[in-house]
Amino acid sequence: DVKVTQSSRYLVKRTGEKVFLECVQDMDHENMFWYRQDPGLGLRLIYFSYDVKMKEKGDIPEGYSVSREKKERFSLILESASTNQTSMYLCASSSDGWGKEGTEAFFGQGTRLTVV
Amino acid sequence: KQEVTQIPAALSVPEGENLVLNCSFTDSAIYNLQWFRQDPGKGLTSLLLIQSSQREQTSGRLNASLDKSSGRSTLYIAASQPGDSATYLCAAISGAGSYQLTFGKGTKLSVIP
Numbered sequence A: 001d002v003k004v005t006q007s008s009r010y011l012v013k014r015t016g017e018k019v020f021l022e023c024v025q026d027m028d029h030e031n032m033f034w035y036r037q038d039p040g041l042g043l044r045l046i047y048f049s050y051d052v053k054m055k056e057k058g059d060i061p062e063g064y065s066v067s068r069e070k071k072e073r074f075s076l077i078l079e080s081a082s083t084n085q086t087s088m089y090l091c092a093s094s095s096d097g098w099g100k101e102g103t104e105a106f107f108g109q110g111t112r113l114t115v116v
Numbered sequence B: 001k002q003e004v005t006q007i008p009a010a011l012s013v014p015e016g017e018n019l020v021l022n023c024s025f026t027d028s029a030i031y032n033l034q035w036f037r038q039d040p041g042k043g044l045t046s047l048l049l050i051q052s053s054q055r056e057q058t059s060g061r062l063n064a065s066l067d068k069s070s071g072r073s074t075l076y077i078a079a080s081q082p083g084d085s086a087t088y089l090c091a092a093i094s095g096a097g098s099y100q101l102t103f104g105k106g107t108k109l110s111v112i113p
Helices: none
Strands: A004-006 A010-013 A019-025 A031-038 A042-049 A064-070 A073-078 A087-094 A111-115 B010-014 B019-025 B030-038 B044-051 B056-059 B062-067 B072-077 B086-094 B101-103 B107-112
Touching: A004 A087, A010 A019, A019 A031, A019 A087, A019 A111, A031 A064, A031 A073, A042 A064, A042 A073, A042 B101, A073 A087, B010 B019, B019 B030, B019 B086, B019 B107, B030 B062, B030 B072, B044 B056, B044 B062, B044 B072, B072 B086
Parallel strands: A010 A111, B010 B107
Antiparallel strands: A004 A019, A019 A073, A031 A042, A031 A087, A064 A073, A087 A111, B019 B072, B030 B044, B030 B086, B056 B062, B062 B072, B086 B101, B086 B107
């Protein structure tokens, strides 16, 4: 089974801290994604990466950056955490571009981040 | 831009009932449609993936159908159980070379013992 693992289930950070959320997948997938999920807003794409060292902005990249130094690992960075970044963060991976039939998305267990 | 809608937002049924969850999308040029389950405070678990060339997929008590022409997908759950209580999300992938899944906001299902 594909496994996408996020390093933390729960995090509490202070305003202004630099925060790292880590995600690792074990299926040699090309593509990795970071979403945030908020009540009433659903899932929104923050960033994605289709190859090592490659990254693309999603719908809401402001206040975030990402790093993909190795194929299996995709990190989300909050440069200076703010209270409006309190959210559930979800990492996902897929084997091919989603313009290809049959490509399936696999998600991690989520990280609940609270910024105080 | 693709939009995905799930109605109703919440559904409560007695144990043992068969039920249907609905998902509609605006752009029929989709590649895949995927159904997920999310338990409170957890990540998304993939349930079924329907490719655009398929009309339905089955896994155990779950059956998902896809009608591109009408812009609809349904998830049928047979003989519902309290353990089926969760939020169910559908997501569509559309557009050549697209890397973006477009999610509905989900239907929260409660199965009452």
